[in-house]
Amino acid sequence: xxxxxxxxxxxxxxxxxxxxxxxxxxxxxxxxxxxxxxxxxxxxxxxxxxxxxxxxxxxxxxxxxxxxxxxxxxxxxxxxxxxxxxxxxxxxxxxxxxxxxxxxxxxxxxxxxxxxxxxxxxxxxxxxxxxxxxxxxxxxxxxxxxxxxxxxxxxxxxxxxxxxxxxxxxxxxxxxxxxxxxxxxxxxxxxxxxxxxxxxxxxxxxxxxxxxxxxxxxxxxxxxxxxxxxxxxxxxxxxxxxxxxxxxxxxxxxxxxxxxxxxxxxxxxxxxxxxxxxxxxxxxxxxxxxxxxxxxxxxxxxxxxxxxxxxxxxxxxxxxxxxxxxxxxxxx
Numbered sequence: 001x002x003x004x005x006x007x008x009x010x011x012x013x014x015x016x017x018x019x020x021x022x023x024x025x026x027x028x029x030x031x032x033x034x035x036x037x038x039x040x041x042x043x044x045x046x047x048x049x050x051x052x053x054x055x056x057x058x059x060x061x062x063x064x065x066x067x068x069x070x071x072x073x074x075x076x077x078x079x080x081x082x083x084x085x086x087x088x089x090x091x092x093x094x095x096x097x098x099x100x101x102x103x104x105x106x107x108x109x110x111x112x113x114x115x116x117x118x119x120x121x122x123x124x125x126x127x128x129x130x131x132x133x134x135x136x137x138x139x140x141x142x143x144x145x146x147x148x149x150x151x152x153x154x155x156x157x158x159x160x161x162x163x164x165x166x167x168x169x170x171x172x173x174x175x176x177x178x179x180x181x182x183x184x185x186x187x188x189x190x191x192x193x194x195x196x197x198x199x200x201x202x203x204x205x206x207x208x209x210x211x212x213x214x215x216x217x218x219x220x221x222x223x224x225x226x227x228x229x230x231x232x233x234x235x236x237x238x239x240x241x242x243x244x245x246x247x248x249x250x251x252x253x254x255x256x257x258x259x260x261x262x263x264x265x266x267x268x269x270x271x272x273x274x275x276x277x278x279x280x281x282x283x284x285x286x287x288x289x290x291x292x293x294x295x296x297x298x299x300x301x302x303x304x305x306x307x308x309x310x311x312x313x314x315x316x317x318x319x320x321x322x323x324x325x326x327x328x329x330x331x332x
């Protein structure tokens with residue numbers, strides 16, 4: 001019954017969204033089918049281009065408590081299918097991380113998280129598997145200490161490799177198909193020559209998948225020394241004079257993808273910061289566009305609020321006017 005309810009919710013969401021695109025008027029039905037929850041915005045590393053590790057976030061730092069997490073899950077779980085359990089920060093720094101994963105899994109929600117891989121102690125590995133976590137993404141942006149640490153500042157390549165090895169071995173011992181283990185490799189100028197090597201390393205370590213991902217840069221218009229040379233592995237491209245619109249700011253680079261005046265994420269999901277604030281999407285890293293506070297209002301009050309409605313109107317009328325959208329690759 002729960003899956004039927006969630007499927008009907010999806011049909012309700014997509015119907016309202018498609019009508020909104022056709023009419024350019026906000027028709028918003030249904031509840032979120034996929035959300036992100038931030039366990040913490042603290043981190044043990046100082047990765048380049050990361051506002052959390054770099055100390056650039058202007059919002060307060062902290063970790064989500066289990067009561068706030070349960071409140072979010074209890075209100076959304078009847079329709080919620082997918083939980084991305086990370087936003088900014090390192091999730092494993094939240095002391096209630098495994099307790100909250102088990103709670104979400106008890107509601108039959110698919111749970112995925114992402115880590116820098118420095119917290120795979122033996123006790124954690126067993127808890128990772130026993131928690132029921134469905135998918136674990138491990139960031140590994142290099143195949144040796146030099147290339148890895150040039151971006152993951154303060155990180156230990158050997159520690160991550162050892163941890164992955166112990167995790168894959170424990171999965172075998174416990175005969176557990178989950179979590180699906182994914183090595184995520186951000187392609188940068190410092191590691192672009194190691195794409196073949198990371199795929200080989202993934203096989204050697206026994207992970208389920210190696211994902212090659214393009215990197216996001218905050219001030220991309222003037223370029224960045226970390227941008228890879230091969231345009232295939234960059235989400236940005238050099239501007240040509242014929243590509244520029246009259247209202248475009250002068251820039252050397254622009255994002256490749258075309259951004260229409262629409263965004264399915266605004267109809268289908270949202271992000272919860274560690275302290276219960278609701279923001280529209282993962283590009284709002286500093287919670288600039290706060291839609292509401294779970295400690296002051298119910299989720300439905302926030303989801304159906306005038307504040308949220310007006311933001312969706314802006315998306316349909318002039319998405320380019322919203323600064324967080326200008327580095328987004330969402331095209332539907």
